[in-house]
Amino acid sequence: MDIQTIDQQYSQLQNASQQVYQELQSLAAKLQAESANGNQNAREWVLDLKEVALAIQSQQQQTMNLLQAIHGFVANQNQAYNTGYGQPSFIQGGAPMAPPSGGLSGFLQSGFGRSIVTGLGFGIGDDLINKIF
DSSP states (O other): OOHHHHHHHHHHHHHHHHHHHHHHHHHHHHHHHHHHTTOHHHHHHHHHHHHHHHHHHHHHHHHHHHHHHHHHHHHHHHHHHHTTTTOOOBOTTSOBOOOOOTHHHHHHHSHHHHHHHHTOOOSOSHHHHHHHO
8 A cells, every 4th residue: 555545545534524523513403403492302312412423532533543553653663764773684695685665754744644643633523522512
């Protein structure tokens, strides 16, 4: 898998998350309008929706933790190579082996890698909870 594919998949994940956010926000607005009109069921459904939003937030936080762990692993591998642990070894005949391509550093500079480093989430989180409720 190359860097562009990773960035593309991450972008699709962010877009899907944004779509869920918009759908939850729309549903919350409808339920709040019904609740304001005195519908007791709608008031309960708003509370249920809040629980769903919190569950989604928790799941997305776990996903971000996983992605940050993967990013940390890749960063550590890149650092280990650059600090001497991964110095080129020699093949028979004394010729050094070529270092690996810039894939790791490319990954760290990709949109996905930068997003992980800066800790960007997928869109559903405190923002959703605060705006909807």
